[in-house]
Amino acid sequence: MTKITPLLILALLTFGCSESKPKSNSEEVIALRTELDGLKHLKAKTSKDTESQIATFLTFQENNAEEAMNFYVDLFENSKITDIQRYGKDGPAKEGTIMVAFFDLNGSKFACSDSYMKHDWTFTPGVSIWVECKTADEIDKLFTKLSEHGKVLMPLDNYGFSTKFGFIEDRFGVSWQLNFEKT
Template sequence: MKQQITTFFTFQKNNAEQAMNFYVELFDNSKIINVQRWGKDGPVEEGKIMRATFKLNGDLFMCSDSPPVHDWDFTPAVSSYIECENESELINLFEKLSENGKIMMPLDNYGFSQKFGFVEDRFGVSWQLNLQ
């Protein structure tokens, strides 16, 4: 049996559902597959995500609202890399992902591609966007 490797986002600010919905709306061929929620006796607010599974452009992801607040959070050292098909897709994704987030490398030619950008979205998740 082939092992399934899935990216898992742990949200400490109880905004997993907002992030998941934002990503599913942003990327083509995406959908929410399954959502398990915390009940009234759970360690976080009732209805928050215990575990959710979703696809972004056909790739499997998972997320949760973390009951404990950890000493760690997302880091740009681990990011999702997107090879864009054209410049308009690159610009659209860059603008939407960087809105209320942080631009770490503005769209430009850095010598290793025709156009590249690196952003941290409003949820703290990092994205590298590339156009060859």
């Protein structure tokens, strides 16, 4: 299967537009520029989407995806929200809730959404986010913040496989494994 390039699409549009008999050459030029701009936007979006093919996706069922995302971005250094798409007033979910949002946590890609349907499943500790901490202060801070209104599954301790390790389910139900190795 061959790839259709933007140049080929532009050529097809040019021949297709020439059959539509525009009123003037300037209208044809405007139409072609509009189509070309659309293709450039599509190509840029496709390139952006393929920069990182893998991201952790978090599905929230209590309309708190934005709250969780903001909490995580504030908690981890070098983190930011990169894109938010919200449900509109005619959508299947509550207006303004997150259809899909993308964010980075210190170099790791994440996506999240507010599910408008209640599922039989939710988050599970069997799948968790592993964080390799650089300092003892960092692991202490993260453990304290993530465990607030959450559940400690394994308190911070030396378990033999790690100098300092903790396992938490945060207030949103997302599980985190925090690890610190003294060097």
